[in-house]
Every structure is written in structure tokens, then in C-alpha cells.
Amino acid sequence: MDQTQNECSWMNSIKVTLGSLDHREVKSFISSIASVSSKLRKHNEESYSPKLLTIGPIHRGTSSHLLAMEEHKWRYMLALLHRTQNPVSTLDECGKIILGLDDAVRASYGGNIKYEPHELAKIMLLDGSFLLELLLRCSPQDMVPQIPNEDNHHGSFDPILGHQEMLPFVLTDLILLENQIPFFVLKTLARILLPDVFTSQVDHLVADLTLSLFSYPLIRCPAVAHFLHLMHLSSIIDEGQKVKQAQQELKRCATRLRAAGVTLRPIENHIKQVKRFGFDIRFVKGVLEIPPLHIEETTEVHLRNFIAWEQSRIGISRQFTSYAMFLRGLVCSSQDIELLISIGVLVKDTNISNEDLLTFFVTITKGVDQMDSSYSKVCEDLNAYSEVKHLKKFPILVWHCCRLCVECVRYSCKCSYRILIHDHIPNVWKLIGIVAAMVLLVLTIMQTYYSARG
Known part of the structure; x- marks a missing residue:
């Protein structure tokens, strides 16, 4: 009997995906929460x-250090249930409905989830309740004016909001492509738990609360796959x-553009928005204006996951990928x-450090396959522009090339040193052996030299 079940189990993911193609919330987002490809992942x-x-x-369950937050997720879930009139019956109803969404949930993950239905429903219920409670605790008062108060007899200390x-770091984890749950799970739980707040008239409220939490502009969109997709929209x-094969369109780095007479400057009066990227890049009459990019602790994580999302889907904008490709073209050395x-x-x-920043720009687009034409015209104009005579720009280019060569040599030496230490000198005894061998080789050469002269 077990052998027969094992022979048929490989068909389950196929049946799940096919059965979800007509699901109202899922049909456009099959495999929307996929693993990041190895060619993107290996660079960071x-x-x-x-x-x-x-x-x-x-x-x-992939790492022990992630278990510490599990207790807090359960406490958030309990607090959310105490906002309802009858926590026990409401929990039962949530469990029943979420279990009924098993096929749709599995399809969102590509049908390759190993958890059995009840365990997967438990994950969706716990994580969905945690996210909803977090949204409610962080919501502006005017956005949810009639929110029921939680039962606070379990203590007032908030382990997440209590630490500034x-x-x-929690919000950064919530935008990772592989760390998502389907958005329809959140909306379903919201309608069951707080039907007076999340009514059909404000179907967009969960999305609004999410964008408010991450400080992104509010938008109206018919369907959302998950948090990362919502912020992308x-x-x-x-x-x-137009979508096209990824290629480096900007042929001149920032230093070379300056040598050609291009004036680079940040767009004036550009308001900094946390974790936002300014795509409004302009080149007019020899002036290249770029919105300032504020490098924060989480900038690389955000940009890489937006790019991973764009590379995992067909038919969506690839604005982040094209933006990263443009920045990559601007930077080829620490001088840039x-x-x-x-x-x-x-x-x-x-x-x-500037060295780490250079590594970030150099590797950010490695492994990408597709981009769009967002900056094609700007790059074409920049590549062709030249308003400086050769004698004036020659010293700048020579100095830039010299620095670039020095950086290449330094990088090669550093890589060789790392390979030597990691692969050939993993411990002290091997180091002693290599030093002894080198000394012996030098002595042998000296002996041969003096013997020949004698």
C-alpha cells in the first residue's frame, strides 16, 4: 500500500497546480513564491x-537562530484572536477555511511543499495571524478607526515594537522573496477574524496597511501575490x-562620462524616501540627473530581492533590473x-566601505537574464555624447585607467591570497611545511649556484 502511495505522490504537485489555474486569487501567480535561482544567490x-x-x-526549521521568534509569533496570534468576540470559534473557522485553501497555497509555492495539509495550514494560520496583528499594531489611527482593542492581560511589552x-530587521525579513505567504491568505484571515473592519467595501485595506508599514505610496491594484509584489507595484x-535580453547598455562609467563633458548631479529637491529607489534618471543638454541613492543596511537586500522577483516572472516590469544595470554601468572602479x-x-x-560598495555594484546584476528598455535612450545618448577636446580629457582617462589597473592587480592578489589560505594552508602545520619547503628550495638553488661557480 505504501509503495503504491509513493508511486502516485509525485503526481500530487502536478494535480495541485492544474487544479488551481482557475482559482480567482491564484491563477495569475502560480509559483509566485519560488526559490531564488542559484546564479543569483551565489553572489550574496x-x-x-x-x-x-x-x-x-x-x-x-532551516536554522536554529530563527526559532527565537516563534514564541513571539504565537503571542501575536493570541493577541489577534482576543480582538474577536469569540476567539475559540473564530480560530476553528479560520483553521477550516485555510485548510480548504491547501491546493491554492501549494500552487503559490509551485506545488513542491513537503508539509502535509494540516501542517501547512498551521503555518499559514500562524504566520498570517502574526502579519495581520503586526499590521494592526503599526497602522495609523485614521486608517483603521474602528479596530477592536486586544486583550492585554498577557503583558504590555511588545518584543518587536518594544525594541526600536x-x-x-523584521521588515527586511518580510520582503525576502522566499519568505512570503500568499496575499489571499492574509485577506481571507482578515475577513474572518475582523469582518467589521475588513469589509468588502474596503477590500484594499490589507494592502494599504502593508504599504503604510513599509512607507511605500498607496496604490490600487486588482491582484497581489505577496508583500514583495505589492511593494514592487x-x-x-x-x-x-519592452522586455529584452539583459545587456550592459551604458558603455562609459561615471569618470569617463565626466571626461567626455557630461555633468553629473543629483536631482534637486528630491525627497528621500526610506528603502525607495529613484528611477527618474534624465539626460538633457549634457547634464545627467540621478535621484540620490541612500545606501542603508538593507539597500542591497531590497534591491536583490526585487531583481529576483522580476527574474522569476514573465510579463511584469523589470524596472529594478534595468536600474541596477544602469548603476553597474556607472561604476567600474573605486574612483567612480x-x-x-x-x-x-x-x-x-x-x-x-567604498570597497564593499564597489563589490555591491559589480555583482548586483550578475546572473540576471532579462531587463527592459527603461534607460535605453538615456544610455544611447550618453554613449554618443562628447563635448570635450581630446587633450583636455586625456589626463583624466589616463589617471582612471591607471587606478583601474592597480585595483585589478590588488583584487587578483587578494583572491590568490584567499585561495592560498583557504585551500593550501588550512592549518599551522601545512604553513610550516610550505615555509620549510620554500627555504629548502632557496638553499638548493644557492648550493647549485655556488657549486657551478666553484
Whole structure:
């Protein structure tokens, strides 16, 4: 009997996906919460893995340090249930309905989830309740004026909001592509738990609370896959760009553009918005205006996960990928980093070194397959522009090339040193053996030399 079940189990993911194609909330987002491809992940593994808490089944139980937040998730769930009139019966109803969404949930993860239905429903119920309670606790008062108060007899200390430095790291974990739950699970739980608040007339309220929590502009969209997708929709400025094979369109870095007579400057009166990227890049009459990019602790994580989302889907805007490709074209050495910082295009809000910043820009687009035409015209104009005579720009280019060569040599030496230490000198005894061998080789050469002269 077990053998027959095992022979048929491989068909389950196929049946789940096919059965969800007509589901109202899922049909456009089959496999919307997919694992990040290895060609993207290998350049910065940490940018795609949660640091504090897991949401959904992909990273659940993968690391012991993530278990500490599980208790707080349960406390948030309990607090949310105490906002209802009858917590026990409401919990039973939630469990029954979420269990009935098993096929739709599995389809969102590509049908490859190993958890059995009741365990998967438990994950959706716990994580969905935690996210809803977090949204309610952080919601502006005018956005949810009739929110029921929670029963506070379990203590007033909030382990997340009670620590000022904790919330930013929690929010960063909540935007990771692999750390999502389907948005329809949140909306379903909201309608069951608080039907007087999340009514059909304000079907967009969960999305509004989410965007408010992450400080993104409010938008109206018919369907949302998860948190990351919602923030992506809120960020992009042009949906109509043509998708094409990823390629480096900007052929001149910032230093070379300056040598050609291009004036680089940040867009004036540009308001900084936390965790936002300014896509409004303009090139008019020799002046390249770029919205300032504020480099924070979480900037790389956000940009990499937005790019991973764009690379995992067909038919969506690839604005973040094209933006990253443009920045990659601007930077080819630390001299470019220094120039962009000096003029205010790059603003360091963290203690990141210029060397690490260079590594970030160099690797951010490695592994991407597709981009769009957002900056094709700007790049074409920049590549062709030249308003400076050769004698004037020659010293700048020579100095830039010299610095670039020095950086390449230094990088090669550093990589060789790391390979030597990691692969050939893993311990002290091997180091002693290598030093002894080198000394012996030198002595042998000296002996041969003096013997030949004698």
C-alpha cells in the first residue's frame, strides 16, 4: 500500500497546480513564491535568507537562530484572536477555511511543499495571524478607526515594537522573496477574524496597511501575490517598457562620462524616501540627473530581492533590473564611487566601505537574464555624447585607467591570497611545511649556484 502511495505522490504537485489555474486569487501567480535561482544567490547568499524570523514554509526549521521568534509569533496570534468576540470559534473557522485553501497555497509555492495539509495550514494560520496583528499594531489611527482593542492581560511589552532597532530587521525579513505567504491568505484571515473592519467595501485595506508599514505610496491594484509584489507595484513608474535580453547598455562609467563633458548631479529637491529607489534618471543638454541613492543596511537586500522577483516572472516590469544595470554601468572602479559620493548621487547612511560598495555594484546584476528598455535612450545618448577636446580629457582617462589597473592587480592578489589560505594552508602545520619547503628550495638553488661557480 505504501509503495503504491509513493508511486502516485509525485503526481500530487502536478494535480495541485492544474487544479488551481482557475482559482480567482491564484491563477495569475502560480509559483509566485519560488526559490531564488542559484546564479543569483551565489553572489550574496545572505541577501535572500531571513535573519530573525521565517514566514511561510521555505525557510521554516532551516536554522536554529530563527526559532527565537516563534514564541513571539504565537503571542501575536493570541493577541489577534482576543480582538474577536469569540476567539475559540473564530480560530476553528479560520483553521477550516485555510485548510480548504491547501491546493491554492501549494500552487503559490509551485506545488513542491513537503508539509502535509494540516501542517501547512498551521503555518499559514500562524504566520498570517502574526502579519495581520503586526499590521494592526503599526497602522495609523485614521486608517483603521474602528479596530477592536486586544486583550492585554498577557503583558504590555511588545518584543518587536518594544525594541526600536528590531523592527527594521523584521521588515527586511518580510520582503525576502522566499519568505512570503500568499496575499489571499492574509485577506481571507482578515475577513474572518475582523469582518467589521475588513469589509468588502474596503477590500484594499490589507494592502494599504502593508504599504503604510513599509512607507511605500498607496496604490490600487486588482491582484497581489505577496508583500514583495505589492511593494514592487508601488515602486515602478512605467509598466509599458519592452522586455529584452539583459545587456550592459551604458558603455562609459561615471569618470569617463565626466571626461567626455557630461555633468553629473543629483536631482534637486528630491525627497528621500526610506528603502525607495529613484528611477527618474534624465539626460538633457549634457547634464545627467540621478535621484540620490541612500545606501542603508538593507539597500542591497531590497534591491536583490526585487531583481529576483522580476527574474522569476514573465510579463511584469523589470524596472529594478534595468536600474541596477544602469548603476553597474556607472561604476567600474573605486574612483567612480568616490565621484558619485562627492557629487551626492550616492549617500552613505551606513558605515559601508567604498570597497564593499564597489563589490555591491559589480555583482548586483550578475546572473540576471532579462531587463527592459527603461534607460535605453538615456544610455544611447550618453554613449554618443562628447563635448570635450581630446587633450583636455586625456589626463583624466589616463589617471582612471591607471587606478583601474592597480585595483585589478590588488583584487587578483587578494583572491590568490584567499585561495592560498583557504585551500593550501588550512592549518599551522601545512604553513610550516610550505615555509620549510620554500627555504629548502632557496638553499638548493644557492648550493647549485655556488657549486657551478666553484
